[in-house]
Amino acid sequence: MKAKTIRIILRWVHIVCGLAIMCYVYSPFHEEVVFQWIMKAGIIPIVTFTGIWVWKFQKFNRIFGIKS
Numbered sequence: 001m002k003a004k005t006i007r008i009i010l011r012w013v014h015i016v017c018g019l020a021i022m023c024y025v026y027s028p029f030h031e032e033v034v035f036q037w038i039m040k041a042g043i044i045p046i047v048t049f050t051g052i053w054v055w056k057f058q059k060f061n062r063i064f065g066i067k068s
Contacts, residue, residue, distance in 0.1 A: 006066065007057060014050040017043050 020043050029035045053060045061067075 001066075003057070003061060003066065006061075007054065010050045010054050014047060014054060017047045017050070021047065 021039065024030050024035065024039050024043075
C-alpha cells in the first residue's frame with residue numbers, strides 16, 4: 001500500500017473511533033459496563049495509536065518497514 005492510502009485509512013479510523021468516544025461521553029450508554037470495557041480496552045487505545053501514527057508518520061513507517 002502507498003503511504004497516502006495508509007494515512008487516509010488511519011485518519012478515518014481515528015475519526016470514527018473519536019465519534020465513538022463522543023457517543024460514550026454524551027449518551028446514556030456510559031453507564032453500561034460492556035460499553036465501558038469496549039471503550040477502555042479497544043477504542044481509546046486505537047484512537048491513541050492512530051493519532052500518534054498520523055502525527056509521527058515517517059518514524060512509524062520506518063519501524064514497520066513501509067516504503068513511501
